[in-house]
Amino acid sequence: RPQFNYQKVILFPGDGIGPEISKAVIDIFDAAKVPIEWEFHEIHKKRVTDQGDLITEETLKQVKALKYALKGPFETPIGKGYRSINVTLRKRLQLFANVRPCKSIKGVKTPYPGVDVVTIRENTEGEYSGLEHEVVPGVVENLKIVSYNACQNIAQYAFEFARANNRKQVVACHKAGVMKQGDGLFLKVCDDVAKNYPEIEFSEEQIDTMAFKLANDPTKIDVMVMPNLYGDIVSDLCAGLIGGLGLTASGNIGKDCEVYEAVHGTAPDIAGKNLANPTALLLSGIMMLKAMSLNDYANRIENATYKVLEEGKFLTGDLGGKSTTTDYTKAIIDKL
Amino acid sequence: RPQFNYQKVILFPGDGIGPEISKAVIDIFDAAKVPIEWEFHEIHKKRVTDQGDLITEETLKQVKALKYALKGPFETPIGKGYRSINVTLRKRLQLFANVRPCKSIKGVKTPYPGVDVVTIRENTEGEYSGLEHEVVPGVVENLKIVSYNACQNIAQYAFEFARANNRKQVVACHKAGVMKQGDGLFLKVCDDVAKNYPEIEFSEEQIDTMAFKLANDPTKIDVMVMPNLYGDIVSDLCAGLIGGLGLTASGNIGKDCEVYEAVHGTAPDIAGKNLANPTALLLSGIMMLKAMSLNDYANRIENATYKVLEEGKFLTGDLGGKSTTTDYTKAIIDKL
Ligand SMILES: CC(C)[C@H](C(=O)O)[C@@H](O)C(=O)O
Ligand SMILES: CC(C)[C@H](C(=O)O)[C@@H](O)C(=O)O
Numbered sequence: 324r325p326q327f328n329y330q331k332v333i334l335f336p337g338d339g340i341g342p343e344i345s346k347a348v349i350d351i352f353d354a355a356k357v358p359i360e361w362e363f364h365e366i367h368k369k370r371v372t373d374q375g376d377l378i379t380e381e382t383l384k385q386v387k388a389l390k391y392a393l394k395g396p397f398e399t400p401i402g403k404g405y406r407s408i409n410v411t412l413r414k415r416l417q418l419f420a421n422v423r424p425c426k427s428i429k430g431v432k433t434p435y436p437g438v439d440v441v442t443i444r445e446n447t448e449g450e451y452s453g454l455e456h457e458v459v460p461g462v463v464e465n466l467k468i469v470s471y472n473a474c475q476n477i478a479q480y481a482f483e484f485a486r487a488n489n490r491k492q493v494v495a496c497h498k499a500g501v502m503k504q505g506d507g508l509f510l511k512v513c514d515d516v517a518k519n520y521p522e523i524e525f526s527e528e529q530i531d532t533m534a535f536k537l538a539n540d541p542t543k544i545d546v547m548v549m550p551n552l553y554g555d556i557v558s559d560l561c562a563g564l565i566g567g568l569g570l571t572a573s574g575n576i577g578k579d580c581e582v583y584e585a586v587h588g589t590a591p592d593i594a595g596k597n598l599a600n601p602t603a604l605l606l607s608g609i610m611m612l613k614a615m616s617l618n619d620y621a622n623r624i625e626n627a628t629y630k631v632l633e634e635g636k637f638l639t640g641d642l643g644g645k646s647t648t649t650d651y652t653k654a655i656i657d658k659l
Numbered sequence: 660r661p662q663f664n665y666q667k668v669i670l671f672p673g674d675g676i677g678p679e680i681s682k683a684v685i686d687i688f689d690a691a692k693v694p695i696e697w698e699f700h701e702i703h704k705k706r707v708t709d710q711g712d713l714i715t716e717e718t719l720k721q722v723k724a725l726k727y728a729l730k731g732p733f734e735t736p737i738g739k740g741y742r743s744i745n746v747t748l749r750k751r752l753q754l755f756a757n758v759r760p761c762k763s764i765k766g767v768k769t770p771y772p773g774v775d776v777v778t779i780r781e782n783t784e785g786e787y788s789g790l791e792h793e794v795v796p797g798v799v800e801n802l803k804i805v806s807y808n809a810c811q812n813i814a815q816y817a818f819e820f821a822r823a824n825n826r827k828q829v830v831a832c833h834k835a836g837v838m839k840q841g842d843g844l845f846l847k848v849c850d851d852v853a854k855n856y857p858e859i860e861f862s863e864e865q866i867d868t869m870a871f872k873l874a875n876d877p878t879k880i881d882v883m884v885m886p887n888l889y890g891d892i893v894s895d896l897c898a899g900l901i902g903g904l905g906l907t908a909s910g911n912i913g914k915d916c917e918v919y920e921a922v923h924g925t926a927p928d929i930a931g932k933n934l935a936n937p938t939a940l941l942l943s944g945i946m947m948l949k950a951m952s953l954n955d956y957a958n959r960i961e962n963a964t965y966k967v968l969e970e971g972k973f974l975t976g977d978l979g980g981k982s983t984t985t986d987y988t989k990a991i992i993d994k995l
Contacts, residue, residue, distance in 0.1 A: 399836075407836065407837075410837075434770030435770060450803070450837065450838065451837055453837075455840045457840065460807075461806055461807030461808065461844075462804065462807070463805045463840045463843075463844050464803070464804060465802070466800050466801070467802075467803060468798065468800060468801075469801065470797055470799075471796075471797030498891070500735075501786065501787055502786065503791070505791055505800075505801040530892055531891045531894075531895040534895045534899065535896060535898055535899040536899065537899065538874060538897070539898075539899035539900075539902075553892075555834070556892060557870070559868065559874075560870040560874045561874070562871055563872065563875035564874045564875075566875075567875065
């Protein structure tokens with residue numbers, strides 16, 4: 324096929340089931356004639372920089388140059404002296420926003436049908452600053468950093484996202500009653516930014532109350548924006564509500580580039596057995612296509628995927644079915 | 660009735676629906692002939708100490724002297740210069756553990772029947788240290804403090820609780836992959852303490868994964884122990900799973916004294932209308948009776964309460980019923 328005019332995009336296939344689910348995405352994108360060309364890159368098992376990163380400077384530069392990357396699951400190496408690959412990518416590429424839509428999928432039974440929430444998480448600072456020390460023996464101090472700039476970036480992104488996706492509400496989640504200055508700053512910035520988006524309803528909620536609402540009745544919640552750690556917790560909570568990490572897309576957004584990823588694990592027990600569910604990586608790839616303004620391709624693949632899940636004839640084991648990864652992939656291709 | 664030999668216990672009736680639900684608990688305890696005598700104390704609307712507390716030194720001393728207190732919901736005053744009453748009580752009385760059992764109630768429909776989890780939360784430090792400052796304009800630093808002593812207290816309490824209540828598993832929830840020293844210390848202490856309780860199965864889980872599991876299938880989880888903020892979020896999440904804060908008991912445990920409380924709000928919209936559900940305060944009172952070794956009284960009242968809820972004939976509005984507070988109270992008394 325002609326590679327001419329095709330946009331190059333980075334793929335990190337990943338460990339465990341990574342290669343299989345990456346293959347599924349490649350095959351489906353090929354069948355849909357998506358005009359992109361994959362450039363494969365590696366994430367290492369050992370540190371390759373002085374800072375303990377698992378990724379080379381060249382690869383980081385290339386992500387910036389090509390702008391879009393898709394990433395499979397990675398095994399975290401055991402031992403010390405390295406930096407989590409997720410943390411490296413977010414920090415080094417300044418991927419300041421993590422976006423995780425969680426929408427109930429027809430055909431996947433969960434206690435709550437009708438969930439359609441998006442978690443927008445500040446991705447660079449807060450409790451993840453990595454600053455900590457032992458003050459006196461037996462007393463550790465962890466620094467949580469909240470900066471005006473990071474709050475501004477994430478708040479603005481949340482409202483832009485809501486506007487671009489026709490979402491009606493944004494709720495800022497915080498614990499400003501306790502962290503009056505830190506979370507207080509986050510809340511104030513959200514409040515200020517909200518004024519520029521009069522068509523979007525803005526509200527705020529304590530993070531504990533939000534956790535309560537999500538567990539009690541998530542169907543009334545729309546877009547949530549929050550600091551790093553709360554977002555880490557809430558985005559997983561939301562994945563639990565719609566049936567699992569095997570079904571949720573994730574995007575890490577920066578000013579220069581964007582990395583989309585399946586956030587589930589490498590599932591070593593089923594790796595290489597053609598049993599893995601590629602949906603999370605596929606939905607992440609679809610999010611990427613939308614960001615690249617390849618909406619027609621994205622929508623066609625998305626519709627085909629949801630149809631296959633809804634019909635329930637070709638489901639992988641994690642969803643109670645008996646299909647192989649390739650059966651499921653073929654079923655989606657047949658519906659394109 | 661003879662007050663002779665009756666143990667004195669403190670009651671903070673609270674604001675809004677507080678007085679009504681307190682009255683319900685008093686009436687039910689009276690009917691069950693519980694051998695305690697209530698001593699009423701006030702929580703103020705304005706600061707009454709130099710530290711901005713809403714409670715007097717005398718009252719704090721009296722809680723320590725009498726050892727047990729039950730507390731209704733309180734309105735948080737608007738404005739600055741005071742300290743949250745919850746934070747005051749926890750800090751000043753060194754109530755180092757917050758215990759929140761959440762058990763599905765037959766008769767209360769929720770997405771997940773069969774939940775029976777207990778959140779044990781470190782209650783004095785972590786993100787709640789209250790230490791924060793602006794480093795340079797636009798950059799705030801919040802300190803999260805993790806001390807060996809507090810970790811030791813909470814870990815020990817969690818295992819003692821599990822042993823005393825015949826629970827089989829304790830899971831320590833943390834984010835030690837990111838806060839390696841802080842949450843790392845918490846995890847290490849839990850791990851060490853676990854060795855003294857060989858009959859209890861100990862495990863650990865990242866807090867995000869735990870949020871996922873609670874939303875996805877909470878029925879496999881037993882006792883959870885965790886730092887302050889995670890506990891704040893998870894205990895509300897669990898309340899959401901079993902049908903609301905109107906149904907969950909809470910105990911704040913110290914070495915000198917214990918304060919049991921309804922953690923829901925003051926519900927000003929229905930205050931004074933005889934519509935409030937007293938279950939949360941009642942279950943908190945029952946927890947208190949068990950701590951006082953008044954188990955027979957506690958069990959009798961608990962069984963009567965669960966029967967009334969299961970039969971569903973006398974439910975308050977929040978549970979979809981039409982009964983008044985007094986109808987519901989009488990129904991429980993009739994079953995004693
Ligand atoms: C691996 C870990 C550092 C990461 C996080 O906590 O952010 C993960 O849980 C996630 O949500 O992407
Ligand atoms: C009022 C507030 C300080 C408190 C907390 O966050 O601890 C409350 O949410 C709770 O859980 O008791």
